[in-house]
Amino acid sequence: MLKLEHIKKSYDKTTILKDISLTIGDGEIVSILGPSGSGKTTLLNMILGITEIDEGQLYLDDKDLTNTPMEERGFNIVFQDYALFPNLNAYENIIYGLRNKPNVSTMEEVDELIELLELREHLTKKIDQLSGGQKQRVALARTMVMKPKILLLDEPLSALDGVIKESIKERIKTIARDYHLTTIIVTHDPEEALTLSDRVLIINEGQISQYAKPEEIIQEPKNKFVRDFILNQLEIKKNNIYSLFHTEMETAVAYQVV
Amino acid sequence: MKKSKNIELKIIFIGILLFFLTFFLLPLLSVIQKSVVDSEGVTLSHFAEVLQGGSFLQALGNSLLISAFSAVVTTVLAFILAYSIQYTNMNGTLKKFIRTATILPMFLPTITYGFAIIYSFGKEGLLTKLFGRQLFHLYGFNGLLLGYVIYTLPISFMLLQNTMHYIDKKFTVVSRIMGDSVIRCFFTSVVRPMLGTFAASFIQCFFLCFTDFGIPASVGGKFEVVAGVLYNEMLGSIPDFNNGAVVAIIMLLPSVVSITMLKILEKYNIRYNKVSEIELKKSKLRDMGFSVLSIVILTCILSVFAVIFVIPFVEEWPYRTTFTMAHIRQVLSDSALLSVYGNSIYVSILTAVIGSAVVYGAALITARSTLSVKCKQIIEGIALVTNTIPGMVLGIAFMLSFKGTPIQNGFIIIIVCNLVHFFSTPYLMMKSSLEKMNVSWETTARLMGDSWFKTIVRVVTPNAYTTILEIFSYYFVNAMVTISAIIFIAGAKTMVITTKIKELQYYNKFNDVFVLSLLILLTNIVVKGMIQFLANRKSNNKTKKEES
Incomplete structure (x- = not known):
């Protein structure tokens, strides 16, 4: 269980985050959702350990990690632009960490990941020969090889288009479920956050607006911000889709009634 | 942590x-x-001595003049070469040749240029022999000009070529669709975006000419430049380190000004979000014209260096010209x-x-x-x-x-x-x-x-x-x-x-x-x-x- 208590952060007197407290259960997928400048990436970086925590405490299973250096926390991240090493091919990227920690994953486990992420046929490719979705999967595999205690994903879907987006979403869910892995995702897209995660943390102007399950957010938006920005956006999208599928929708509903 | x-x-x-x-x-x-200390302490007497001897001011004037003149000539020539590569449909092999031949002088020391010029255009020079008469008086201004231009052309060419490469060529199309005349189109879509680089090229070339030692050491003749004065003060027959230090500091001034201006100019560079290649308008005349111009420029430069490949292989230039190893x-x-x-x-x-x-x-x-x-x-x-x-x-x-x-x-x-x-x-x-x-x-x-x-x-x-x-x-x-x-x-x-x-x-x-x-x-x-x-x-x- 990951626990944040009264976390604060400011840069040069500008407060980025004020008093963030929350807990994330084991194996949960949590999305941090907010507009740009809301402090969501700062929060992710503080959990990861690149950014120092000004005030407050960070616990993992009641162990205080507030001042533990990044590399000793045992968390790992997939960056938005993947940060794959172009001098190595896909496979060499995946097993990069094994050079330093040979026993962290067995070869069978690496193989399993490659299979799960359907990377078998791309292993010998250079990084710049891979598509966006393939790069995302290689980066995910590289991180998973390290068996992180918590997996952090920074805008994992923003660089991908349409269909690929949906398939990566499923992939992330599968991994979290199969490996019982706590996963924290930063995103600015409400649809992504609400369809991907067990719980959504909505932050605005450095504060928690609402932290709840997706259905709770839809049914009981806690404040004006959640209503105006999150629900409203989804509403518009929903209406657009409905109007596109107008006839079919009606028939579908009709069938359901019958 | x-x-x-x-x-x-x-x-x-x-x-x-x-x-x-x-x-x-x-x-x-x-x-x-x-430069400011003598046996009695801090003094400006060295500065006074150097500046009052009229020959130094003469040399300084000469340096400024020849450097500026060379920089202008170089930039114009480099522009023609760069334009040929970026804006004409000339033969690909020829483009490759221009790229290679233009930067070749960088592989030689400047002092060699000077001697190559002497052996090409001097009384007994290779080109003098070919033309049957001496083309120009080479010691002094002319020789320096030729040497400086050869020396700085590669640098200017690379600068201009690079900027031109990153100009969004679509602007040419826009300008033409808007009904601009050929001249106007040329100015808005090529010259205007290049202005900063022209200035940068001028300043860079000026700086290089002003501070070069090799060329005046060989073809300077009686046309004194600052680099020559500096060398003589330090290593000449009657060395005077104090005065030499003064000359060095004065040489520093135009250099500092040049680089400061370059730094300021950097901010004015136009940056295009995107470089798009377009098909250039077909024009045989333009392609031919620029091919000829480029070939002429490069022939002049390479012919100066021809002597390096000739003189060492003949018995005794210019009297016995049989081949020898x-x-x-x-x-x-x-x-x-x-x-x-x-x-x-x-x-x-x-x-x-x-x-x-x-x-x-x-x-x-x-x-x-x-x-x-x-x-x-x-x-x-x-x-x-x-x-x-x-x-x-x-x-x-x-x-x-x-x-x-x-x-x-x-x-x-x-x-x-x-x-x-x-x-x-x-x-x-x-x-x-x-x-x-x-x-x-x-x-x-x-x-x-x-x-x-x-x-x-x-x-x-x-x-x-x-x-x-x-x-x-x-x-x-x-x-x-x-x-x-x-x-x-x-x-x-x-x-x-x-x-x-x-x-x-x-x-x-x-x-x-x-x-x-x-x-x-x-x-x-x-x-x-x-x-x-x-x-x-x-x-x-x-x-x-x-x-x-």
């Missing part, structure tokens, strides 16, 4: 700082001190000359190796570290300031401040001097290459269990490989051809080819001069070729970009 994170980079930073304090700041201070054999069997060649290679390789390492370290600090902004500014400042110091001034500074120290007559002083002299350009190359790399690599690698050093070895360096090779060859070639700084610090045992050429001039041994120049040229071409081969082998998988 933050404290221990950057320990390696901090050590590198301190090392670089100490290096430049010792081998840059201190020597410069000693020049300043020499005797001069080559003689140089190659002359152990003294061969050892000079060996010295040059030794100095150049060490300069390239150590230089690349220092540049890499410095660029890592500015481009890929979390060290404080102040540290980064210091490194940037070093790069900027070393760029403004003319080689001659640096050489004199070294000569004055390391006299009597153990390094005075060693190779190390020459290597260090080259390293400082040519620091700026490779540093900027390296920095921009490192900055382009993904910012999250270090974090990612650290999460995978790498130490900082391991990340550099496993990830950053392999991806910087091509640039490292480029800066290696930059240092190597420049160390091979430079003369302005090291003429003051090369000792009898540490003679390199360029300083030897200066000495051979004194004994009128021009066969040897040209054979040695050929050796420099061949060595540079071989090294460049090898580097190119290594770089290509590395990047052969990547899509090759059309870029020079």
Whole structure:
């Protein structure tokens, strides 16, 4: 269980985050959702350990990690632009960490990941020969090889288009479920956050607006911000889709009634 | 946790700082001190003496005039060549030839240009013979102009070509659709975006001409320039170090102004969001015209160098012109000359190796570290300031401040001097290459269990490989051809080819001069070729970009 208590952060007197407290259960997928400048990436970086925590405490299973250096926390991240090493091919990227920690994953486990992420046929490719979705999967595999205690994903879907987006979403869910892995995702897209995660943390102007399950957010938006920005956006999208599928929708509903 | 994170980079930073304090700041201070101190204390009498002797002001005026004039001519010629490549449909082979031939002079020391000009246009020159009469009086203004133009054309060409390459060619289409005339279209879509670069090219060429020593040393004649005065004050028949220091400081002023202006101009560069290639309008006339112009320009330049390939292979120019290998054999069997060649290679390789390492370290600090902004500014400042110091001034500074120290007559002083002299350009190359790399690599690698050093070895360096090779060859070639700084610090045992050429001039041994120049040229071409081969082998998988 990951626990944040009264976390604060400011840069040069500008407060980025004020008093963030929350807990994330084991194996949960949590999305941090907010507009740009809301402090969501700062929060992710503080959990990861690149950014120092000004005030407050960070616990993992009641162990205080507030001042533990990044590399000793045992968390790992997939960056938005993947940060794959172009001098190595896909496979060499995946097993990069094994050079330093040979026993962290067995070869069978690496193989399993490659299979799960359907990377078998791309292993010998250079990084710049891979598509966006393939790069995302290689980066995910590289991180998973390290068996992180918590997996952090920074805008994992923003660089991908349409269909690929949906398939990566499923992939992330599968991994979290199969490996019982706590996963924290930063995103600015409400649809992504609400369809991907067990719980959504909505932050605005450095504060928690609402932290709840997706259905709770839809049914009981806690404040004006959640209503105006999150629900409203989804509403518009929903209406657009409905109007596109107008006839079919009606028939579908009709069938359901019958 | 933050404290221990950057320990390696901090050590590198301190090392670089100490290096430049010792081998840059201190020597410069000693020049300043020499210029304002005499046996009685601080004085301006040296300045008064130099400025009141009318000959110096004359030389200063000459320098400013010839440098400005050469810079204009060079920029115009370079523009024609660059335009031919970027805006015409001329034959691809011809374009390739223009690219190669234009930068060829960079592989030779400037002092060789001078002698090549003499042997081409002098009374007994090769071209004089071909034309049956002397084309112009070469010592002085004309000779200097020709030499300076050849010297600066490659640099100007690369600058202009680069900017032109990044001009969005779609603007030409827009301008034409809007109904602009041909002239107007040319001005809005080519000249206007190039204005900043024209100015930059002018200033850069001006700076190079103003501070060059090799060309006036050979064809200056009675047309005195500042570089010549400086040499005579320091190493002439009646050396006067105090007055020399004064001249050095005065030489510094236009240099500092030039570089400051370049820095300011950088801000005015137009940046296009996107470079789009378009099909150029078909025009046989334009293509023909620019082909002819380019060929004429390059023929003029290459014909000057033709003598280097002729003189050493004939018995006695111009009287007995039968082919012989005797001069080559003689140089190659002359152990003294061969050892000079060996010295040059030794100095150049060490300069390239150590230089690349220092540049890499410095660029890592500015481009890929979390060290404080102040540290980064210091490194940037070093790069900027070393760029403004003319080689001659640096050489004199070294000569004055390391006299009597153990390094005075060693190779190390020459290597260090080259390293400082040519620091700026490779540093900027390296920095921009490192900055382009993904910012999250270090974090990612650290999460995978790498130490900082391991990340550099496993990830950053392999991806910087091509640039490292480029800066290696930059240092190597420049160390091979430079003369302005090291003429003051090369000792009898540490003679390199360029300083030897200066000495051979004194004994009128021009066969040897040209054979040695050929050796420099061949060595540079071989090294460049090898580097190119290594770089290509590395990047052969990547899509090759059309870029020079």
